[in-house]
Amino acid sequence: MQEHIDELRFLSDTAGLDVAATEIQDRKTIDPTFYIGKGKVNMLAEVVNETNADVIVFDDELSPAQMRNIEKICKVRVLDRNNIILDIFARRAQTKEAKTQVELAQLQYLLPRLTRMWTHLSRQTGNAGVGLRGPGEKQLEVDRRLVGKQIAKLKLELEKIERQRDVRRKHRDDFYKVALLGYTNVGKSTLLNTLTQADVFVEDRLFATLDSTVRKLPTNGGYKILVSDTVGFIRKLPHHLVASFRSTLEETREADLLLHVIDISSPSFIEQMETVRQVMKDLKIDDKPVLNVFNKIDRCSDDVNVAMIREDYKPCVVISAQRNIFINELKQKIVEFASRKIVQMDVSLPIERQKDIARLYSLTRVLHKSFENEHVHLRIQIPPERLSLVREIVGQEI
Ligand SMILES: Nc1nc2c(ncn2[C@@H]2O[C@H](COP(=O)(O)OP(=O)(O)OP(=O)(O)O)[C@@H](O)[C@H]2O)c(=O)[nH]1
Ligand SMILES: [Mg+2]
Incomplete structure (x- = not known):
């Protein structure tokens, strides 16, 4: 639980928020009106007062009604984890493709929320309410149609970008393709840089990478190997984002080998591995050969039993991308995999x-x-x- 709060803190920090306080609510059932229960909301209102907070961030996805109810009592904006992740993606998107993908995800996130408000209102007016439709309701209908139109337009744009990508990809048919994937901030881009002398942006923040980069892996044997880096995953990744980033993630679907990069210095690396495996299933790439790459060995605490990890997660390597530790061993393993293919x-x-x-x-x-x-x-x-x-x-x- 603490790790989840730490991660939410890290997300909020990446989104540009200063965290004033954190609260945990332990409940067996979800309160339909206030999600965390009215008592806890009243308590939150006090914390907001004491700390002068401008916004409350929830780790779970709240319904629009629950958000509104909490906002009314606490008098500040309420956001959920999805809002924060979408916000980070929006800030980080650099290329046209990433920007389009993020906007699509944002609108898709918004659309059912508009719809939900709309159905909620229409139920109030009932079937006999033909003449009773207020301007607010009409506005929602218009908004919904506009959002729908914009979604269709963005999808078309993405298809176009995807076709261009396909053309580029055809040139790489005779290469053995290796894709880096893993939880966000585990060191995928650092590893790409170390392996291929690439110059990909690296930062100790979440979602530094939103695009995919492909580089040749230099080997002495004349092997033709490409390595690609792409967007990282996170627990409870909004599924609109995964869907929108389909073309960016295409590199992983094309790959002959997946390097699952894991931050061995993180206390929650096992849970993170599970999350990544789940996303791999969603992307239908879980049948590909996987090499587990445990990174940041230089920062790993003494409690971690590296020998046991080596045994339990075969095939695997334990490396430090930043300090260049055991990178040759990793290269050799990649070549070994490549040599199993013609x-x-x-x-x-x-x-x-x-x-x-x-x-x-x-x-x-x-x-x-x-x-x-x-x-x-x-x-x-x-x-x-x-x-x-x-x-x-x-x-x-x-
Ligand atoms: N101590 C240590 N830090 C590392 C190592 N590899 C990467 N890092 C650091 O981890 C942070 C994240 O590295 P990135 O390469 O940006 O990670 P990423 O997986 O590409 O992250 P996203 O693109 O945000 O998903 C940076 O501060 C790196 O310097 C390592 O082997 N040891
Ligand atoms: Mg990266």
């Missing part, structure tokens, strides 16, 4: 090594051949079981 490699041999060149022709499928500087350059496809033989011939290590 691998494509670019190799070059001096022309006088005719015999070796002939052996390559017999062991692999040659896709392309060219000559330069007394060397023959070959692009070859190698079945996994012949990989080490081929490596011996071309004398390359990973």
Whole structure:
């Protein structure tokens, strides 16, 4: 529970709020009118008075009516976790794609709320209320239609962006694709930077990354491997956001291998892993091979039994992306996975090594051949079981 409050504090902080106080309500049942019960709301009103707070943030999703009821008593704005997450996404969105996706999620979040208010009012007027429809009600109807129209427009825009993406993606068909995914702030972008010398923005805040970045992984073996970084996940991620970010998350769906990055220094890393697995199920990517990457080993407390984690979460590696610890081991594991797939490699041999060149022709499928500087350059496809033989011939290590 404390970890959930800490996370909400972190979310609020990222959204630009200063946290004045936190309160926990332990209840078996949800109060339909006030969610946390009237007594607790009265108590909250006192805390608001004492601390001069401008806003109350709830960790759960509240109904619009519950929000209004609490606002009436506490006299300040009430937000829920979804509002905060959507707000952070809106502030962070940089590219056209991310901005469009966030706006779509915001409107989709808003729409049922308009509808709910609308049905609530229409019930009041009843079926006989034809002549009784007030201007407020009409306004809602208009708003609802406008929001619906805007949603349709944004969806079309996203489809267009998605098609452009598809074209770009076609060029990458001959690469082995690795996607980084995981809870927010675990170090995915840091790892991409360490692995590929990329220059992705890193920050100790939630949702630093909202776009996907794809980079080549340099290997000595001529492997063609791409690594992609993308938006992080969080507990109770509003499902509109997941739906809207479908095209950004497409990299993960295209991937041959998923690197599930976990912050081993977080006390709630096991719960975070569960959340990520659930989102993977929602995205229907839970059938892909996964390599668990436990990051921030440099910050990990002594209580964590690393040996046991290594045993329990196979296949896995324990690394520090920031301090460059065990990064080569991770690279090797990635290459190992890649080599289980038919691998494509670019190799070059001096022309006088005719015999070796002939052996390559017999062991692999040659896709392309060219000559330069007394060397023959070959692009070859190698079945996994012949990989080490081929490596011996071309004398390359990973
Ligand atoms: N101590 C330590 N900190 C790390 C390590 N890797 C990343 N960090 C820090 O963790 C914070 C988050 O790193 P990011 O790379 O932005 O994390 P992310 O998973 O991309 O986060 P989002 O894009 O926000 O989902 C930053 O302050 C990093 O410097 C590590 O190995 N050790
Ligand atoms: Mg990131």
